[in-house]
Amino acid sequence: MITVASLMDQAYGVSIMNYITKEADRNVNISAIHEVLKRLERKGLLKSKMGGATAERGGRRKRYFVLTGNGKKALEECMKQKIQLYKKVPNFSLKSL
Amino acid sequence: MNTHPPQWASRFLEWYCNPDLLEEIQGDAYELYEERLKKSKRYANAKFVLDVIRFCRWSNIKRDNYLPGSSAAIWNLNFKMAARNAGKNKLIFVIKTSGLALAMAFSLLLTAYVVNELTYDHFHVNYDRIYRISSKINFSDHITHYAVTPLPIGRELKEKVPEVENYTRFMYEDKPIYTSIDPKNSQIFHDQRTLSVNSTFLKVFTYEFLSGNTHALNESNKLVVTETTALRLFGTVNALGKLIHLDKHIPLEVSAVIKDVPSNTHLKFDALISWSTFDRNDEWDNLNAYNYIVLREDASIEAVRAKLPKVLATFQEEVAKEYNATFEAPFEKIADIHFSGFLDEDIAEKKNKNDLFLLSAIIFLFVITGLINYLNLTLAELTSNLKKIGVVRVFGGFTGGHKKILISETIIAMLIVLPLAALLFYLSWRSAADYFSIQIDKHVLMSFWFVSISAGFIFFLFASTRINSYLLSKVNHVVLSLKGKLSTSQSTVPIRKFLVGMQLSFCIIMIALVFIVVDQFHFIQNSDKGFDSHHKLVVKFRSGNYSQITTFNEEIKKINGVAGVSISSYYPGMVESKYIFHVESEKGMLELLVPMMNCDYNYIDVMGIDVIKGRNFKEEYSTDIKGAYLINETAAKEFGWKDPIGKKISGPYETDGHEGEVVGLLRDFNFTSMHNKIEPLIIFHVNQDWGVQYVYLNLDPLHSADLIPTIEKNFKAQWPELPFEWEYLDSRYMSLYQKDYEMKNIFQTGLIISILISCLGIFSISALLASLRTKEMGIRKVVGAKAAQLFALHIKSFVQFLFISMLVAWPLIWYLSDQWLKNFAYHIKISIWYFIFPGLIVLAITLLTSCYHGIKSAMVSPVDTLKYE
Numbered sequence: 001m002i003t004v005a006s007l008m009d010q011a012y013g014v015s016i017m018n019y020i021t022k023e024a025d026r027n028v029n030i031s032a033i034h035e036v037l038k039r040l041e042r043k044g045l046l047k048s049k050m051g052g053a054t055a056e057r058g059g060r061r062k063r064y065f066v067l068t069g070n071g072k073k074a075l076e077e078c079m080k081q082k083i084q085l086y087k088k089v090p091n092f093s094l095k096s097l
Numbered sequence: 098m099n100t101h102p103p104q105w106a107s108r109f110l111e112w113y114c115n116p117d118l119l120e121e122i123q124g125d126a127y128e129l130y131e132e133r134l135k136k137s138k139r140y141a142n143a144k145f146v147l148d149v150i151r152f153c154r155w156s157n158i159k160r161d162n163y164l165p166g167s168s169a170a171i172w173n174l175n176f177k178m179a180a181r182n183a184g185k186n187k188l189i190f191v192i193k194t195s196g197l198a199l200a201m202a203f204s205l206l207l208t209a210y211v212v213n214e215l216t217y218d219h220f221h222v223n224y225d226r227i228y229r230i231s232s233k234i235n236f237s238d239h240i241t242h243y244a245v246t247p248l249p250i251g252r253e254l255k256e257k258v259p260e261v262e263n264y265t266r267f268m269y270e271d272k273p274i275y276t277s278i279d280p281k282n283s284q285i286f287h288d289q290r291t292l293s294v295n296s297t298f299l300k301v302f303t304y305e306f307l308s309g310n311t312h313a314l315n316e317s318n319k320l321v322v323t324e325t326t327a328l329r330l331f332g333t334v335n336a337l338g339k340l341i342h343l344d345k346h347i348p349l350e351v352s353a354v355i356k357d358v359p360s361n362t363h364l365k366f367d368a369l370i371s372w373s374t375f376d377r378n379d380e381w382d383n384l385n386a387y388n389y390i391v392l393r394e395d396a397s398i399e400a401v402r403a404k405l406p407k408v409l410a411t412f413q414e415e416v417a418k419e420y421n422a423t424f425e426a427p428f429e430k431i432a433d434i435h436f437s438g439f440l441d442e443d444i445a446e447k448k449n450k451n452d453l454f455l456l457s458a459i460i461f462l463f464v465i466t467g468l469i470n471y472l473n474l475t476l477a478e479l480t481s482n483l484k485k486i487g488v489v490r491v492f493g494g495f496t497g498g499h500k501k502i503l504i505s506e507t508i509i510a511m512l513i514v515l516p517l518a519a520l521l522f523y524l525s526w527r528s529a530a531d532y533f534s535i536q537i538d539k540h541v542l543m544s545f546w547f548v549s550i551s552a553g554f555i556f557f558l559f560a561s562t563r564i565n566s567y568l569l570s571k572v573n574h575v576v577l578s579l580k581g582k583l584s585t586s587q588s589t590v591p592i593r594k595f596l597v598g599m600q601l602s603f604c605i606i607m608i609a610l611v612f613i614v615v616d617q618f619h620f621i622q623n624s625d626k627g628f629d630s631h632h633k634l635v636v637k638f639r640s641g642n643y644s645q646i647t648t649f650n651e652e653i654k655k656i657n658g659v660a661g662v663s664i665s666s667y668y669p670g671m672v673e674s675k676y677i678f679h680v681e682s683e684k685g686m687l688e689l690l691v692p693m694m695n696c697d698y699n700y701i702d703v704m705g706i707d708v709i710k711g712r713n714f715k716e717e718y719s720t721d722i723k724g725a726y727l728i729n730e731t732a733a734k735e736f737g738w739k740d741p742i743g744k745k746i747s748g749p750y751e752t753d754g755h756e757g758e759v760v761g762l763l764r765d766f767n768f769t770s771m772h773n774k775i776e777p778l779i780i781f782h783v784n785q786d787w788g789v790q791y792v793y794l795n796l797d798p799l800h801s802a803d804l805i806p807t808i809e810k811n812f813k814a815q816w817p818e819l820p821f822e823w824e825y826l827d828s829r830y831m832s833l834y835q836k837d838y839e840m841k842n843i844f845q846t847g848l849i850i851s852i853l854i855s856c857l858g859i860f861s862i863s864a865l866l867a868s869l870r871t872k873e874m875g876i877r878k879v880v881g882a883k884a885a886q887l888f889a890l891h892i893k894s895f896v897q898f899l900f901i902s903m904l905v906a907w908p909l910i911w912y913l914s915d916q917w918l919k920n921f922a923y924h925i926k927i928s929i930w931y932f933i934f935p936g937l938i939v940l941a942i943t944l945l946t947s948c949y950h951g952i953k954s955a956m957v958s959p960v961d962t963l964k965y966e
Contacts, residue, residue: 013125031151060124
C-alpha cells in the first residue's frame with residue numbers, strides 16, 4: 001500500500017513489482033501482487049482506473065491504482081501504530097542490538 | 098527474431114481468465130516478458146509460462162460481475178433468501194428434496210445392479226482372454242449342448258495350438274462331506290460347494306489370497322478354502338496347514354486361504370481341492386469336466402477355432418461311430434456366460450440381457466422424472482419470488498441475480514439431497530441383499546462405470562438447474578420482474594406439460610408391468626402343476642442304499658402325521674438325467690434321448706399325479722420291478738403313440754437283458770420350472786442298481802410341531818454320520834423362480850417410487866399452472882363462472898395430457914410385457930384390462946393431487962387475484 005502511495009499515479013502491476021524488488025530487495029511474483037491489489041480494492045482501500053495503451057504491452061491497457069480516502073486513513077492509522085510501538089522501545093535495548 | 102511469448106500459454110491464459118481481468122493481467126505478463134527477453138529468450142519463455150500458471154487461481158477464473166462494495170452483501174443475502182425460501186415453503190421444500198433424493202437413490206441402486214450384472218467375471222485380470230469350452234452333440238434328431246467337456250480337451254488344445262497360453266479344468270465334487278480330524282470332537286460339514294481343480298486354476302482365474310499363493314494346488318491332497326469356509330471348518334481365518342478329511346478317508350491340507358469369491362461370477366465355490374488328489378479316467382469319453390482356455394494376448398479366438406478340427410478329429414470319429422452323432426466344441430468368453438442360454442449341466446446363473454436394457458431404460462426415466470420434478474417445483478416457487486429479485490436488482494443486484502439465488506438454492510438443496518440420497522442408497526443396498534436376495538457385490542460400488550455414472554447424475558443435476566436460470570434470464574426487465582411476471586413462461590409450459598406427460602406414461606407403464614408380473618406369479622403359484630406340492634417334505638440322501646432306505650421308510654411310515662412315503666430320483670430344479678431309450682415306432686425301434694426318473698409304488702399316489710390310462714406300478718405284478726414303464730402325455734405325443742399301453746421300450750435295463758412295456762399313461766406334470774416346456778418323461782421303478790436320492794413324505798396338514806425332529810431322530814439312527822437334509826417341496830418350487838422374484842421386487846419398489854414421483858410432478862405442474870392463471874381465474878369468476886367450473890377447467894388440462902400419455906404408454910406396455918412373458922413357457926394372456934386399469938389408477942392419482950391447487954384457485958376471492966399485480 002505504501003508502494004502504491006509512493007508511486008503516486010504510476011502504480012500498476014509491473015511497476016509495483018519492480019519497485020518492491022528494488023526498494024525492499026524482495027522477490028515477489030506478479031500474480032501475488034495482483035491478488036493483493038484485488039483484495040485491497042475489494043476492501044475499498046484502493047481504487048483503480050484503466051490507463052492508456054502502450055506498445056510494450058502489445059497494445060494492452062494498464063490498470064492504475066490509487067489510494068482512496070479510506071485507504072489513506074488506514075495507512076496513516078497503521079503507520080501511527082507502528083511508530084508508537086517503536087517509540088516505546090527503550091533506547092538501551094536498541095543500542096545493544 | 099520471434100518475440101512472442103509461447104502461443105499456447107497465452108491462449109491458455111485467455112481461456113481461463115475472467116475477461117474483465119484479462120487485459121491487465123496479460124498486459125503485465127507481456128511487459129515482464131519483454132523485459133526478460135533482454136536476458137534470454139528461453140528464460141523469458143519459462144518465466145512467462147510460470148506466470149501464466151501462477152495467475153491461474155480461482156479469483157482470476159471466476160466470472161462474476163464484480164463491483165466493489167455491495168456484492169459480498171448481496172451474496173450473503175442470496176444464501177439468506179434461499180434458506181428463507183426453503184423455510185417458508187417447508188412442504189414444497191421437503192417434497193422437492195426428498196423426491197429428488199429418492200429418485201437419485203433408486204436410480205443409483207438400479208445402476209449398481211445393472212453394472213453388477215454387466216460386469217460378471219470382470220474381476221479376473223484376463224477376463225477378456227479366458228474362454229470356456231462347451232460340448233455340442235448333434236444327434237440325428239436333436240442337439241444337446243453341455244457345459245461339461247471331455248476331460249483332456251483343454252490340455253490337448255494347449256499342447257497342440259500355439260495361440261492357447263494356458264488352460265484349466267475342474268470338476269464338481271458331488272455333495273462333499275468334510276469331517277474334522279480331531280477324533281474327540283468330530284464335526285461334519287456338508288454345505289461347501291467344492292471343485293476339484295488342476296494346478297493352473299489359480300493362475301487362470303484371479304482371486305485375492307489371504308495366505309498362500311497361486312502354487313497352492315500343485316501337489317495332491319491340498320485344499321484351498323475361502324475366508325468364510327475357513328471360519329466354518331476351522332473357526333479361524335489362519336487355517337494354513339490345517340488338516341481335514343474329505344468323505345472320511347481322504348486327508349487334505351489347507352495350502353491357501355482366499356477371500357470370498359465375489360458374487361458377480363458364474364463360478365461360485367467354497368473350497369478347491371487339487372486335481373491330482375483323485376484318480377480319474379482322463380480320457381476323451383469322460384465328458385465331465387469344465388474346461389477353460391486363456392488365449393495369448395495377440396491371438397484371436399478365430400485362429401484357435403480354425404485349428405480345433407485337427408485336435409478333435411479322432412474323438413469326432415469315435416462319436417460318429419458310436420452314437421451316430423457329430424461333436425463340436427464352441428468357445429464362449431467367460432464374461433458372456435452370464436447372458437448366454439442355459440446349457441445342460443451348466444453351473445452359471447443366467448440373466449436375460451433384455452431385462453437389463455429394460456432396467457437401464459427405467460433408470461434413465463427415473464433420473465429424468467426426478468429432475469423434472471425438482472425443476473418444476475423450483476420454477477414454480479421462483480415465479481413467486483420474481484418480485485423479490487426485482488427489488489434486489491433495484492438495490493444494485495445484477496442481471497444474474499436470480500442465477501445466484503438459484504445457485505445458492507441448488508447448493509442448499511444439494512447439501513440435503515446428496516447425503517440423503519447416499520444414505521437411502523446405502524440402506525436400500527443393504528436391505529436389497531437381506532430382504533430381496535439381490536446380491537450386488539461391493540466391488541461394483543468402486544468400479545469405474547458405477548462411479549462415472551453417479552458422477553454423471555450429479556453433473557446432470559447441476560446442469561439442469563441452469564435450464565431454470567436460462568428461462569429466468571429471459572426476464573430482463575426490472576419492471577417486469579417487479580410486476581412479478583414470468584414473461585416467457587407461456588412458451589415453456591408446453592415443454593413442461595410434455596415432460597410431465599412423459600412421467601405419467603412412465604407411471605402407467607410401471608403400474609401395468611407390476612400388474613402383469615404379479616399376475617404371472619399368481620399364475621405360477623396357483624397353476625395346476627399336475628401334482629400337489631402342498632404339505633410335502635423331501636429328505637435328501639447323499640448315497641442311496643436301497644435296502645437301508647426302505648427300512649428307514651418303514652420306520653417313518655409308523656410316525657403319526659406322515660400320510661405317505663415314497664422314493665424318487667427326481668428333485669425339482671436339479672439337473673435332470675437323460676438316457677438313451679429305444680422306443681417302438683412304425684419304422685422299428687427308434688433311438689431317443691429322453692428325460693427319465695425312477696420312483697417306487699407310492700410315488701404317483703403321494704404326489705397326486707393322475708393316471709389317465711392303464712395303471713400305476715403295483716406290487717402284485719412282479720414284473721413291475723424290472724420291465725414296466727410309465728410315460729407322460731408329452732412322451733406319448735412325441736413317440737407318436739395313440740394308445741401307449743403295451744408299447745415296447747428298452748433302455749437302462751438293456752444291460753441286464755430286460756425289455757419292458759408301458760403300463761400306464763400319466764397326465765403331464767411340470768417337473769421343472771414354468772420357464773420350460775414340459776418334456777417327454779419315462780418313469781421306471783427303483784431297484785438296487787439305481788441309487789435312491791430323495792424320499793418324499795406326504796405330511797398330514799395338522800401334523801404336530803415335533804414331527805420333523807422325530808423324522809430326524811429316525812434318520813440319525815440309520816445314518817449317524819450323515820447330515821439330515823430336508824426341504825418343503827413348496828419352498829423348493831418357489832426358489833426356482835428366484836431371479837424372477839428379483840425382477841418383481843425391483844418393479845414393485847419402482848412402482849411405489851414412480852407413483853410418488855409422478856404425484857409430485859403433477860402437484861408441481863398444477864402449482865405452476867395455477868399461479869400462471871391466477872388472474873384469468875379471477876376474471877372468469879367476476880364474469881360469473883362458478884367455483885365448480887373453474888375447478889373443472891383446472892382439471893381439464895391434466896386429463897388431456899393423461900390421455901396422450903396413455904396412448905404413448907400402451908404400445909410400450911404391450912412390447913415390454915411380451916418380452917418378459919416370453920421367458921416363461923407357460924404364462925398368462927395379456928388382456929385389455931392391463932391397459933385400462935393402470936390408466937384409471939393414474940387418472941385417480943392425477944385428480945387427487947391436482948385438486949389441491951384446483952380447489953385453491955377455484956375458491957379464491959377474485960378481489961385478491963385481480964390486484965395480483
